[in-house]
Amino acid sequence: MTTLDRITVDEEAASPPLTAVLDSAHVGDIEGALGRISIGDNDRPRTAKVRLATMLAIIGPGLIVMVGDNDAGGVATYVQAGQNYGYSLLWILLLLIPVLIVNQEMVVRLGAVTGVGHARLINERFGRGWGWFSVGDLFLLNFLTLVTEFIGVTMAADYIGLPRQVVVPFAAVALIAIMTTGSFRRWERAMLVFVAVTLLQIPMLLMCHPDPQRAAKSLVIPGVSGGVTSDAVLLVIAIVGTTVAPWQLFFQQSNVVDKRITPRFIGYERADTTLGAFVVVIGAAALMMTGDWAARATDSRGHFVDAGALAHLLGQSNTTLGSVFAIVLLDASIVGAAAVTLATSYAFGDVFGHNHSLHRSFADAKPFYLSYTGMVAVAAAIVLIPGAPLGLITTGVQALAGLLLPSATVFLLLLCNDREVLGPWVNRPWLNVVAGLIVGVLLLLSGILMTTTVFPELDIISIVDNLAVALACCAAVVFAVVRWSGRRWPKQPVSSAFILADRATWRMPPLALLEPVRWSAGTRLGMLALRGYLLLGAILLAVKAVQLGSA
Numbered sequence: 001m002t003t004l005d006r007i008t009v010d011e012e013a014a015s016p017p018l019t020a021v022l023d024s025a026h027v028g029d030i031e032g033a034l035g036r037i038s039i040g041d042n043d044r045p046r047t048a049k050v051r052l053a054t055m056l057a058i059i060g061p062g063l064i065v066m067v068g069d070n071d072a073g074g075v076a077t078y079v080q081a082g083q084n085y086g087y088s089l090l091w092i093l094l095l096l097i098p099v100l101i102v103n104q105e106m107v108v109r110l111g112a113v114t115g116v117g118h119a120r121l122i123n124e125r126f127g128r129g130w131g132w133f134s135v136g137d138l139f140l141l142n143f144l145t146l147v148t149e150f151i152g153v154t155m156a157a158d159y160i161g162l163p164r165q166v167v168v169p170f171a172a173v174a175l176i177a178i179m180t181t182g183s184f185r186r187w188e189r190a191m192l193v194f195v196a197v198t199l200l201q202i203p204m205l206l207m208c209h210p211d212p213q214r215a216a217k218s219l220v221i222p223g224v225s226g227g228v229t230s231d232a233v234l235l236v237i238a239i240v241g242t243t244v245a246p247w248q249l250f251f252q253q254s255n256v257v258d259k260r261i262t263p264r265f266i267g268y269e270r271a272d273t274t275l276g277a278f279v280v281v282i283g284a285a286a287l288m289m290t291g292d293w294a295a296r297a298t299d300s301r302g303h304f305v306d307a308g309a310l311a312h313l314l315g316q317s318n319t320t321l322g323s324v325f326a327i328v329l330l331d332a333s334i335v336g337a338a339a340v341t342l343a344t345s346y347a348f349g350d351v352f353g354h355n356h357s358l359h360r361s362f363a364d365a366k367p368f369y370l371s372y373t374g375m376v377a378v379a380a381a382i383v384l385i386p387g388a389p390l391g392l393i394t395t396g397v398q399a400l401a402g403l404l405l406p407s408a409t410v411f412l413l414l415l416c417n418d419r420e421v422l423g424p425w426v427n428r429p430w431l432n433v434v435a436g437l438i439v440g441v442l443l444l445l446s447g448i449l450m451t452t453t454v455f456p457e458l459d460i461i462s463i464v465d466n467l468a469v470a471l472a473c474c475a476a477v478v479f480a481v482v483r484w485s486g487r488r489w490p491k492q493p494v495s496s497a498f499i500l501a502d503r504a505t506w507r508m509p510p511l512a513l514l515e516p517v518r519w520s521a522g523t524r525l526g527m528l529a530l531r532g533y534l535l536l537g538a539i540l541l542a543v544k545a546v547q548l549g550s551a
Contacts, residue, residue: 019507021115021257023349025357025364030260032057033188039260058268059275060188061255062104064339065248066276067195070283071336072152073145073397074242075329076307078284081235082291083304087211087218088225090288092236093281096243099438100277102431103409106416107249108269111256113425114508118253120350122411124511125418133531134411135347137404137538142247142344144397146375149340150383151390152333155308159315159326165384171330172380175338176373182361184258191338197331198283204324205286208293215289234452237445241401243284244442246408247343254346258357263425264504290314290325337376345372403537406442407530413439420514424503 021027030037035057070078081089107118114121119138123131150168157167178190224232252273261269294310295301297317304310307329315322348371349356355365362369382388413435416427427435508514519527 019115020510022120022353023355023357023360025355025359026115026257026260028260028359030057030265031183031185031359032060032259033185033192034059036185037265054265055268055271058259058261058265059272060192061252061259061261062108062269062273063195063276063279064188064191064335065104065252065255066100066273066280067198067283068251068335068339069243069245069248070198070280070287070332071145071242071340072149072155072307072329072333073394074284074336075152075287075332077235077238077242078287079291079294079307079310080304081239082288082293083295083300083310084235084291084302085225085232086292086295086301087214087289088223089236089239090215090218090285091220091222092239093243093284093288094219096240097277097281098434099244100280101274102434102438103244103412104248104252104273104277105270106412106427106435107253108256108273109266109422109425110412110415111253112261112263112266112269113422113506115257116508116511117257117346117350117356118250118412119347120511121415121421123351125415125421125514125517126411130411130527131351133534134407135351137400137534138246138250138347138408139344141397141400141404142340143375143379144393144400145245145247145340146337146379147382147390147393148397149333149337150380151394152307152329152336154383155306155311156326156330156333158308159311159322168380168384171334171337172376175334175341175376178338179342179358179372180362180369182359184358187358188259191335194331194335194338198279198328198335200324200328200331201283201286204321204328205289207318207321207324208290210289210293215285233448237448239284240442240445241405243280244405245401246404247340249408249412250347251339251343254343254350254356258346258359263506287328293317337379341372341375344375345369400541403446403534403541406439406446407534409435409439409442410527410530418517420517421508423506423508425506 027039029039035053037054037057110118110121119131119135122134150171153168153171154164157164178187181187226232256269291304291310294313294317298313300313311322311326311329313322314325345368346356348354349365349368352367354367356368357365360368383390413427413432415421416435417432419426
């Protein structure tokens with residue numbers, strides 16, 4: 001080998017590998033709300049102090065996405081469970097902790113390793129047809145969810161005694177102002193302030209005189225107060241749907257990318273996500289027990305109306321308690337609105353190739369900020385329209401979320417088993433088994449929700465047994481699809497840099513350099529069946545919405 005040849009090889013090995021990062025603002029120092037990590041700071045000693053400082057700098061995406069999931073719809077669902085069924089449904093929350101952690105841990109890896117958002121990966125790996133099908137549904141669902149967040153704002157305003165015509169525009173302006181600062185750090189600090197306000201759930205719970213022994217028993221012993229009924233089954237599905245939402249996948253992956261988290265910090269982001277999962281479940285439990293107290297104090301068991309009415313019930317027994325609940329509802333609505341809308345703007349930038357980073361100023365990312373501003377302004381205006389079908393929108397959001405969640409999780413599983421995308425970070429076999437079971441359960445719940453939404457006269461109990469039989473088949477099919485769609489490690493890597501890179505530094509190459517996805521016949525059949533289910537469900541929901549609107 002000549003001297004020139006050796007220099008060329010050395011330069012190639014020393015140069016950083018090409019990555020798929022689209023927006024240059026997604027590369028650089030990690031500037032978190034509670035700390036900063038320099039991009040060139042690779043040799044810091046691993047002392048307890050350094051680890052704590054690193055954790056504080058990384059914390060944010062996981063905590064925000066989880067707390068944002070306890071939004072206005074979540075608050076309403078949890079207090080409904082408490083008012084109608086007491087503590088008896090607390091066990092569901094305990095089961096949801098591993099579901100939350102498994103789902104969100106997968107998007108953490110995707111974000112840190114690939115450097116691009118969830119929408120972009122689906123679009124590039126599975127084709128524009130699947131990309132638009134998935135992202136188009138997401139845009140619609142997120143917008144309707146945003147409307148429900150402003151409905152929560154109006155309920156809180158009504159209880160406090162402030163005119164909604166003032167509070168709703170003020171909340172919309174605040175959401176836009178928080179997002180358009182041109183600084184990721186300032187945005188994250190503002191969001192963590194709202195996250196801290198959720199801690200009011202603790203004194204709120206204490207004012208409700210909780211029964212720790214009854215709560216502990218309900219957490220570990222499954223049951224339903226009054227027996228299993230159709231209403232109880234629907235509420236269980238609503239709890240799962242409001243706790244595990246499709247927008248979470250898109251938000252956290254893009255937020256991890258925007259925060260510039262790389263594979264070497266995946267462990268810290270996993271801890272952030274796990275912390276968020278426990279925070280959201282503790283908050284949900286506090287809301288359930290608050291709903292139970294409202295029922296006991298006012299003799300209103302089984303007569304839930306909405307979150308605003310429950311605030312008035314709490315106020316009858318304790319004025320301070322009612323006010324604290326209204327603040328919690330308002331805060332939940334703001335956090336949920338910010339996260340859901342930002343998830344949509346991230347996906348918008350992914351699909352259309354625009355700059356989409358909170359590190360950028362308004363002038364540098366106009367489409368990104370304008371899409372966010374437009375969604376917030378239109379959703380706020382809809383809530384203020386006299387006679388707007390707000391109840392229909394709330395029902396539609398729950399049904400549409402139930403319809404889309406299984407498909408979103410299937411795409412997530414396929415991406416996490418694609419070796420071209422994740423290389424050494426692909427799912428372990430045991431994780432695929434757990435995730436496949438989760439998808440099977442979600443498909444079962446989605447089917448029940450869709451059936452009862454379109455045909456409310458059906459007796460759920462009579463069909464649950466038949467649908468449950470299909471659960472094992474669904475889980476087996478999902479596992480088979482994921483198993484046979486797994487990609488082999490490329491025999492001829494793009495460059496020697498990928499051979500030398502270890503797991504902590506491996507990044508996905510540019511998407512154009514990846515081998516295309518080749519589905520087996522079984523995988524293609526399964527995905528076509530999934531598409532057919534989504535199309536049929538969307539048509540049935542649209543017909544049902546027209547019928548309800550006409551009525």
